[in-house]
Amino acid sequence: MPRVFVQGSPAEYYPRHAPEAGRGAVRRITETGEEVLHKPCRDVTEFGPDLAALIDDMFRTMYVAEGAGLAANQVGVGLRLFVYDCPDDNGVRHVGHIVNPVLEPAPAGRPLLDDVEGCLSVPGATMSVPRPERAVVHGQDKTGAPLTIEATGYFARCLTHETDHTHGVLYLDRLSKRQKRDALRQVTAHRDEVLSRRATRATELS
Template sequence: MAILPIVVHGNPVLHRPAAPVTTFDEELQKLIADMEETLDASNGVGLAAPQVGVGLRLFNYHFPNTDGVPERGVIINPVLTLGKISTQDPDPDTEEEGCLSFPGYGFPLKRADWVSVSGLNEKGEPLKFEATGWFARVMQHETDHLDGKLYVNRLNKKWTARSKKVIMREGWTVDGNSWLPGTDPDPFGHDMVD
């Protein structure tokens, strides 16, 4: 297993729909194992294949939940059915998202509080479950990556303006930016000692 570099906003793979997984071979199993190790090293809660430069429809997650779903998993070719999304402004204190491909920043975003998830596991077997609360948010965030969207593409006008300033300031309008979890400083400060 290996820790993979996480690509940042300007990489084209993050902005185009990923291809469905059709082959469940050793190469796919190695990618899944490498993504697991990368997710652990990143201190994140989810990691989609496009975030490590691979344009395939799969993601892994590590998120304790109360929905009866294992806290670690892989979802391949996911299909989501979303509950209602509120039209109110997002709460900056309780609805802030972050992203390993938009490292070091967070912005508030409204999401559905319930989703139905179906897809395949790492063996190609069907899976289906419901997710609520922040677990539902993780499912939506990671599936967006597979559709060529980052969460900053869904922000309201106010927060979109702020995210665009970050993109310009950080130089994330072009390809070539990445960071290596476990080697580079954690952009979200998880490696800081109190």
Template sequence: MRNRPIPGSSGLVKAMSLLGDPQLHAPCEPVTDFSPALKQLVEDMFATMYAAQGVGLAANQVGVPLRVFVYDCPDDEDVRHLGHIVNPRLVEADGVAVRGPEGCLSLPGLEAGTERFDHAVVEGVTVDGEPVRVAGTGFFARCLQHECDHLEGLVYTDRLTGWRRARVLRAARRAKWG
């Protein structure tokens, strides 16, 4: 029997900010107001992430410049990780650096080989202000690093160089949404 509602079940799907939107390229502000509006934002973010079939979503991707992200992401062993982090800090990113395919809901349909560490730890708080520490490996570590980057005003294409960067940015310009 389930005690808690499914994340996003009471949320509204929000419009997605796309590559080039200035909010995606500006650092987000720390959350200071832990009112019911924050819980609703997290619900809306889950609803939006699920509607877009993503595994993570940062608040600035839905036009809210606050340090919050949600995730529902498997690791390389197919273990599901589900949650949210308010005011996250990437406190560890180490291990082997792996170049793997990475996409983003703000660049729908595009991906590029992006280098990330295979281990990451993020600390922050919940919507209730309770401390939280989340550790991930493999694909989930990639997700944690990706979402923390968003809150710093970075998109994964900012980590690319050379032909990988040129190719994905050219594809973005040609995309229907570009």
């Protein structure tokens, strides 16, 4: 079985970082409480060099922050778009971007799986969040061509997490009040360390 899928298609070889990252610039990652993260994003309607440049920046920013996915509103742009570089539970790597993602509803009665989840916009916090074991996302690529990505396990968690972002939903919104307070305490304790590590990596990747 191929060890890497790029935009849903198998690849014989793929570099450590997506080539887009080499063209991109690091952008500041927005944090919980900032308005752009908490409202639904707009559909992408223009496919061209500006969109491609945004995707380049998002890939570079994601790698600097050591993330598995990053949505556009996490770099302050309220558009329905995310990038990802994420393993599934079998260790297969999945890399790509999805514009205007639409998540298929999970089948009724299918149990959700609890697993630990973090978010680059909630720096330093991890919490257990219930998610479907399988996800199917329909959307477009940066040229506007239709795209469907199917995922299981951790990669499915990544796709549902990032699609949530495009609706203005953070994983914090899926927690109880007590759990959310716990997550925010973790941010208070670890945020400075996380941001310092990102700053160091930004220099190393330049």
